[in-house]
Amino acid sequence: MLTQSAFEKQLQNLIRLSDNPTYLLAVSGGADSIVLAYLFSELRNAEIKFQIAHINYKLRGEDSDSDQKVVEDFCKKNDIKFHLYEVSENDKQPENSIQLWARELRYRFFREIQAKENLDFLVTAHHLNDQLETFIINLSKASGINGLSGIPANENNILRPLLNFSKDEIYQFAKENNIVFREDLSNKKNDYLRNKIRNEIVPKLSETNGQFLENFKKSISHLNQTKNFVHKQIEIIEKDLSVFNKEHKILSKEKLAQESDFVQFEILKKYGFKRTEEIQKIFSAENGSSFFSEDYHLTVDREGLILKLKNLSQEIDPEIILLENFDSHQDQIMIDLKSYIDENQSFNWVFDTDKLHFPLYLRKQKNGDEFYPSGFSGKKKVSKFFRDEKLSALAKEKIWVLCDTEDQILGIVPLRQDRRFEAEVNTQKTTTVQWTEEQPIL
Amino acid sequence: MLTQSAFEKQLQNLIRLSDNPTYLLAVSGGADSIVLAYLFSELRNAEIKFQIAHINYKLRGEDSDSDQKVVEDFCKKNDIKFHLYEVSENDKQPENSIQLWARELRYRFFREIQAKENLDFLVTAHHLNDQLETFIINLSKASGINGLSGIPANENNILRPLLNFSKDEIYQFAKENNIVFREDLSNKKNDYLRNKIRNEIVPKLSETNGQFLENFKKSISHLNQTKNFVHKQIEIIEKDLSVFNKEHKILSKEKLAQESDFVQFEILKKYGFKRTEEIQKIFSAENGSSFFSEDYHLTVDREGLILKLKNLSQEIDPEIILLENFDSHQDQIMIDLKSYIDENQSFNWVFDTDKLHFPLYLRKQKNGDEFYPSGFSGKKKVSKFFRDEKLSALAKEKIWVLCDTEDQILGIVPLRQDRRFEAEVNTQKTTTVQWTEEQPIL
Structure with a gap:
């Protein structure tokens, strides 16, 4: 049960209270974060220093302003320093992935206040239900133990002291203590997947076993x-x-080759080499061969695998990535780009296999590239498309063009599919190209 | 997609076909197992030797007989040796846990045929949906990585070559090959939890992501x-x-004490010591102290922790197990006997805390013990209760009596709660005593 003392015990497990750390609480105005603020305010006899930050995204008009008012009133009443960020026209909002955009905005704002006010920890109100939702989302995205061992309760100076309490326990606490909060309407709208899990799947799971959440908590703790x-x-x-060797790390190729696939993967993953095919290539490559990940340059050498942090000024990126070949007679072809490139935006494009020429490949944009963006009529220069999407130079560098073997452009990864090759309702043989990510903690 | 060649590839991954192993297929008559039989029969040009076993539980009258007929017909048509076990009045059927009883019966029958006919492997038709259902059941029962890393595809000479294929793929294959099967009605009735997951939760999960099962398969593979x-x-x-030391194993107490809780637990678990409290006691015990698990006798010694396989004739079982104490003013008290005893039957009893005297404890049955079995009127001698439940001597030895500190009998673990102490609808403070198990593979 969530009580003031149960909460304090959790907090004590996370940090050394005797160090008198200082905190910035992220408070939306919903039950979870208002209860968090209340719990901290009740700690204050212990001379604890904390402040509160709220972001008004202005996405829901009066509703957004009412959320802000609840937080502001709470701060006034309890004499807590209140920081507000109001999203303005200048904060460009992308068409897709509002969640990721909001998250970036939020953490940037919090970090700024922490620096200015000298606050050690950011504290968020994530709870056990968030934990379960994230677990299911990651399961649906083929995560391994890293994605399935839970949101961390203390990581990168972010504390989540409510993680072991369920939403019901938090609502119960709010009720018992007459705490005024706002129903978190943003949650109900913006995140289709999470809401489906929250509203349709989690209740069913709880029906199977009254102790479901309690037992899930134990499972997560064991996996962690x-x-x-x-x-x-x-x-x-x-x-x-x-x-x-001097500043470089060298991995013994012989010793590494004797380890299991799992160990090889876990070690090379740390340096950004995550694709099974690439790892196999590393082991079969001749001396002198080079491989590049986002941050590392790996050279196969007589001495072993030499790992150097990439010098950004002389970065050598591959220009072409050839994708696995497929027999176009198959009914369903599935290509997950996760095995080829780093991305941070999921997508799922379905093509009509008969219109494609295998193998497909990824390349960088070239002058004169044109395509037929899905959802629009007519064709467009890729460079114009980039301008219209207001991509930064850095973002542009990360873009790949998906082509088939006749250099037909099938899509701009990860932004837009080409409509000429899209599958239709009655298409017989389909090719799905997707990128699926592990769910970030929102 | 499930095809004959995809199936053969899976089978090859599991065993060395060149050894010409022989198989016993467990076939219920449902789509999964009939497709399995069909796939094996198509392998036969390779001179493969397999036979088929079917159990008629006689639980559903004509339906059960029709299931049997489908399997029998398949065997006749394909000239496959058919083994039948018809459950009779002599096979006592327990009141609770039909599933476990059926499982035991099944595997005993299969092992007998294997021995008689000299068949190397038992083959079952478990598929990817079974895998997902078991995963969710185990998650609801606080399992760690062992319970969450999937049904094994090859273990104890049981093969499950369909584990990587979904139910939809199997039905699709049956349709394309005009395979006659029976809707598996037993599944629809007997297992409430599994059916709830199958019919209500899995479809919702699949709706979140068309690739859910495919991605789940990858997660399971990574966890494995x-x-x-x-x-x-x-x-x-x-x-x-x-x-x-001679025939005994000795673990260095000093070295083990320096390892993390996780490592201590994982090592001692192998010898049957699974309870955190017990493990802590082992490390703080004086030299000469003894601890007993189901199979081992652990002695704390100057040399270290001495582990001896228990000699059954001089087995010393503890007679009393004291449970954790609780403050009876709490609203909800939760005691999971899993931390105290081995069991293989789940239960969940809710008591009215005001009627109990803490701490509770478990003890062996004594002469003259009487209790008020829930669901019956009046009281009953515990020895009479044992007789009426038709418990074997061995089963009786595993029974614990749950008592409170005034020696009031609260229940016969795991069979029956005492009705005098049961919580009612309007009970304010409740004490739940439960035992939750990891889901066996049925």
Whole structure:
């Protein structure tokens, strides 16, 4: 049950209260975060220093303003310093992925206040139901133990002291203490997947077993311990097969080759090499071959696998990535770009296989590239498309053009599919190209 | 997609076909197992030897007989040796846990045929949907990575070559090949939890993401690799802190004490010591102290923790197990006996806290014990209750009596609660005593 003392115990488990840390609470005005603020305000006899930050996204007119008022009133009443960020016309809002955009905006604002006010920890009101929703989302995205071992309760100076309490427990606490909060309307609208899980799946799970959430909490705790053990063991193994040569790290190729696929993957993943095919290539490559991840340059050498942090000024990016070949007679072809490129935006494009020429590949944009953006009529220069999407130079560099073997442009990854090749209702053979990400903590 | 060649590839991944192994297929008559039989019969040009076993539980009258007929006809038509077990009056059927009883009956029958006919592997038709259902059930029962890393595809000479194919794929295959099967009615009736998950939760999960099952398969595969890595590492660590003294194993207490809780738990678990409290006691106990698990006798000694396989003739079982104490003013008290005893039957009893005297404890049955079995009027001798439940001597030995501190009998674990102490609708403060198990593979 959530009580003031149960909460304090949780907080004590996360940090050393005797250090007198200072906090910035992220408060939306919903039950979860208002209860969090209340719990902190009741801690104050212990001379605890905390402030509150609220973002008004202006997405829901009066509703947004009422949310702000609830938080502002709470701060006034309890004499807590209140920080407000009002989203304005200048904060460009992207067409897709409002959630990610809002998240970036939010954390930037919080970090600024923390720096200015010298506040050690950002505190958020994530709870056990958030934990379960994220778990299911990650399960639907093929996550391994890292994605399935839970939102961390203390990471990167962000604390989540309500993670072990369910939404019901938080509402119960709010009721018992006559706490005024706002129904969190934004949650009900913006995130289709999370809301489907929240409103349709979690209630069914709870029906199977009255202790579902309690038991899920234990499962997560066990998986988290397992994850920590795996990370520690991988570190020990890596240390055993590493030498340092001047500033570079060298992994013994012979020793690494003797380890299981799992260990190879877990070690090379740390340096950004995550694709099974690429890892296989590394082991079969001749001496002198180079491989590049986002941050590292790996050279296969007689001495071993030499890992250098990439010097950004002389970065050599691959210009073409050839995708796995497929027999176009199959009914369903599935290509997940996750095995090829880093991205942070999910998409799922379905093509008419008969219109494609395999193998497909990814390349960088070229002058004169044109395509037929899905959802619009007519064709468009890719460079014009970039301008209209208001992409930064950096964002532009991360864009890939998906082509078939006849250099027909099938889509601009991850932004827009080409409508000429889209599958239709009666299409017989389809090719799905997708990128699925692990769910970030929103 | 499930095709004959995709199936053969799976089978090849599991075993060495070149050894010409022989198989016993468990076939109920439902789509899954009939498709399995069909796939094997199409393998036969390769001179493969397999036979089919069917159990008629006689639980659904004509329906049960029609199931049997479909399997029998299939065997006749394809010239496959058919083994039948018809459940008779002599096979006592327990009141609760029909599923576990049926499972035991089934596997005993299969093992007998395998021995008689000299068949290497038992083959079952478990598929990807079974995998997902079991995963969710285990999640609801607080399982760790062992319960969440999937039904094994090859374990104890049981093969499950359809595990990577979904129910839809199997039905599609049956349709395309005009395979005659029976709707598996038993599934629709007997297992409330599994059916709720199958009919209400899995469809919702699939709606969130068309690739849900495919991605779940990848998650399970990753968790399985993680589990194997953890087991291997734990073995290495254990080896490093073990010595053998004559026939006994001795674990270095000093070295084990320096390992994390996770490692201590994973090592001691192998010898049946699974309760956190017990493990803590082992480390704080004086030299000469003894602890007993189902199979082992652990002695704390100057040399270390001495582990001896228990000699059954001089088995010393604890007679009393004291449960954690609780403040009876709490609204909700939760005691999970899983931390105290081994069981194989789940239950969940809710008591009126005001009628109990803490701490509670478990003890063995004594002469003259009487209680008021829930669901019946009047009281009953515990010995009479045992007779009426037709418990074997062995089963009787595993029974615990749950008492409070005034020796009032609260229930016979795991069979029956005492009705005098049951919570009612308007009970304010409740004490839940439960035992939750990981889901066996049915």
